[in-house]
Structures are given as C-alpha cells and as structure tokens.
Amino acid sequence: MRLTPQESEAITLMRAAERIAFFTGAGISTESGLPDYRGPDGVWTTGKIPSIGEMPKTDEARIDLWQRRKEMYPFMRSRQPNEGHLAITRLIRGGHALAVITQNIDGLHQKAGLPDDRVIELHGSTHSFRCLPHGHVVSGDWVQQHLEAGEIDPRCPECGGVLRSNTILFGESLPKAALEMAVRVAAAADLMIVVGSSLVVYPAAQLPQITKERGGKLIIIDRAPTALDDLADIVIRGEAGHVMATLAAGVMEES
Incomplete structure (x- = not known):
C-alpha cells in the first residue's frame, strides 16, 4: 500500500493516540450519492x-x-454507507476510537454498523x-x-x-444533550479526525478547537480547504472514503 507522507504521519498519530474522536460532515456522504452543503450542487449553493x-x-x-x-x-x-463510514465503524468497534460526532442527518454511521450510543447527531436524523x-x-x-x-x-x-x-433547521439551536455530549467527547479526545466538514458552522466547528485547547492533535480530511486548516497538525486532501479506508487499514494492520 503506497501512502502519501500525510497519510503516513496520520497513521503514526492514530497509533499513538489513546482517545480518538471523529467529526464528520456532509463531505463523507457525497460518495453515497448525497449532496454536500457548500459544493457546486450543495444545498447551501x-x-x-x-x-x-x-x-x-x-x-x-x-x-x-x-x-x-x-x-x-x-x-x-x-443510500448506503461508503468506505469512509465503514472505516470509522471498524476503528470504533475495534477499540481504536471513542465515538463519531456528526453534522449529518442521513443515519449512515448507524447503517454502517455503529450503535446509537457511539454516534452523536448534532443536527438530528431524517429517519425520525x-x-x-x-x-x-x-x-x-x-x-x-x-x-x-x-x-x-x-x-x-x-x-x-x-x-x-x-x-435541526437553520435558525434553531442544537439539541442541548447532543451538544453537551459532543463537548465532553471533544475535551476527552487526544486526537480528533475531521472528515468532510468545511468547519464554518458554529458551535459545531468549535469542537476541534476544544480538542486542540486541551492539548490534543487534529487531522483534517477534505477535498477542499477548511476554515481550520491552519490549526490542524495534518491536512489530507482527498476523497473521504479512500483516505479513511487507507488510514484504518494502516492502523489496524499493527493491531
């Protein structure tokens, strides 16, 4: 498996971490056929x-x-989960990560095999x-x-x-219980991996900053620049599914 320098560094960080948290946005689900928010065909645009x-x-x-x-x-x-969702599931179920915090409402993390208590849905779910x-x-x-x-x-x-x-509709507050749980996970994490989020919507975009403020590391995976690239320890440009599958394989290879 040929790795980019950024992927190699990310795998090293992931192997060293004890409490990984994932933070996912619409970009992880585009490979499942769902539009993102800020791309050319996104709902924002x-x-x-x-x-x-x-x-x-x-x-x-x-x-x-x-x-x-x-x-x-x-x-x-x-819609079905893609390689990115499945890789995150393998890492969490394998004990390599705590949970996934998601801005998505598509339920694909649960469809990929994660129990509800490992998925923090900041914006709710279209399936209920x-x-x-x-x-x-x-x-x-x-x-x-x-x-x-x-x-x-x-x-x-x-x-x-x-x-x-x-x-959650635009203009509504995030659900208090979900936000409080997300803050606790972000504060406890020694590594947060952001996948497919532009990191411009607050208060959700503050979560990676909480991890950094507590001394944790930050990896950002996205096709385009994000608002917090300068804060990240590693930035990987690429499709979420391919990159996450590569990282998960590299981490679990040593397990």
Missing part, C-alpha cells in the same frame, strides 16, 4: 436550506410538505420525527408507511399531535 421560518404554519402547507417527504424518502432510505406537543419520537419508516397507505397528514400515534422532522 442552490438555496435549498430549510429554516425555522419555513416551518409549515397551515394544514395545507404541512400536507404539501408530507407529499414532498413521501417522494423523497425512498431515495434517502436507499417528533410530535410538537410532547416530543414523542416516531420512526421515518412508520411515517412513510402511513403516507403510502394514503394518509395525507400523519399524526403522533401516542397523542395525535402534529409531527415534525427530528432534524
């Missing part, structure tokens, strides 16, 4: 970013949103919903089954309340 101000305020608007969700969900559900009155959580599959059965406005099976996506 094309203006397809839902905000808190766009929450449906009438029954008609909500029904229209459900119809669009019904059409979109099979595509989201069919919650009711507005009481916060009951309902699976995306349950909602999809009811939409395909002809329901136009599925309601919470527990209380009959209005459902909304269990994701």
Whole structure:
C-alpha cells in the first residue's frame, strides 16, 4: 500500500493516540450519492436550506410538505454507507476510537454498523420525527408507511399531535444533550479526525478547537480547504472514503 507522507504521519498519530474522536460532515456522504452543503450542487449553493421560518404554519402547507417527504424518502432510505463510514465503524468497534460526532442527518454511521450510543447527531436524523406537543419520537419508516397507505397528514400515534422532522433547521439551536455530549467527547479526545466538514458552522466547528485547547492533535480530511486548516497538525486532501479506508487499514494492520 503506497501512502502519501500525510497519510503516513496520520497513521503514526492514530497509533499513538489513546482517545480518538471523529467529526464528520456532509463531505463523507457525497460518495453515497448525497449532496454536500457548500459544493457546486450543495444545498447551501442552490438555496435549498430549510429554516425555522419555513416551518409549515397551515394544514395545507404541512400536507404539501408530507407529499414532498413521501417522494423523497425512498431515495434517502436507499443510500448506503461508503468506505469512509465503514472505516470509522471498524476503528470504533475495534477499540481504536471513542465515538463519531456528526453534522449529518442521513443515519449512515448507524447503517454502517455503529450503535446509537457511539454516534452523536448534532443536527438530528431524517429517519425520525417528533410530535410538537410532547416530543414523542416516531420512526421515518412508520411515517412513510402511513403516507403510502394514503394518509395525507400523519399524526403522533401516542397523542395525535402534529409531527415534525427530528432534524435541526437553520435558525434553531442544537439539541442541548447532543451538544453537551459532543463537548465532553471533544475535551476527552487526544486526537480528533475531521472528515468532510468545511468547519464554518458554529458551535459545531468549535469542537476541534476544544480538542486542540486541551492539548490534543487534529487531522483534517477534505477535498477542499477548511476554515481550520491552519490549526490542524495534518491536512489530507482527498476523497473521504479512500483516505479513511487507507488510514484504518494502516492502523489496524499493527493491531
């Protein structure tokens, strides 16, 4: 296996680390067929970013949103984890890393074999919903089954309340419990590896800085420059899947 100098250095850091944390953004899922946020076809560039101000305020608007969700969900559900997700799973399940903090809502880390308690979803998940009155959580599959059965406005099976996506819209605060857990993991890590994030959205982008402030190391893997490249110990330019598979193989080769 031919390694670049940066990959060799990264493997050395990973072997020496005792508490690795991963931080992933949309760039890790582009190889699974999902758009990133800030690339040419990303939702930021094309203006397809839902905000808190766009929450449906009438029954008609909500029904229209459900119809669009019904059409979109099979595509989201069919996405499969790529080499990058699988490499992170191998490292965490092999005891080489603590957890993965993710900005993604696609559920691909769990689909790659990680349990929920090893995945900290800062922006929620597109695979679940919650009711507005009481916060009951309902699976995306349950909602999809009811939409395909002809329901136009599925309601919470527990209380009959209005459902909304269990994701964070622009303008909303991050879920307190997830953010607190992410901060604890970042503070405990002696090495954070950022994969596929431009690191411009706060407070999430502050997490690698927390690791550095506590004396930890930082590796950034991305196709394009990020906002924290100057802070990183190693920057690797490349596709997340290929690079992560290479690093995981190098680390686990010695195990």
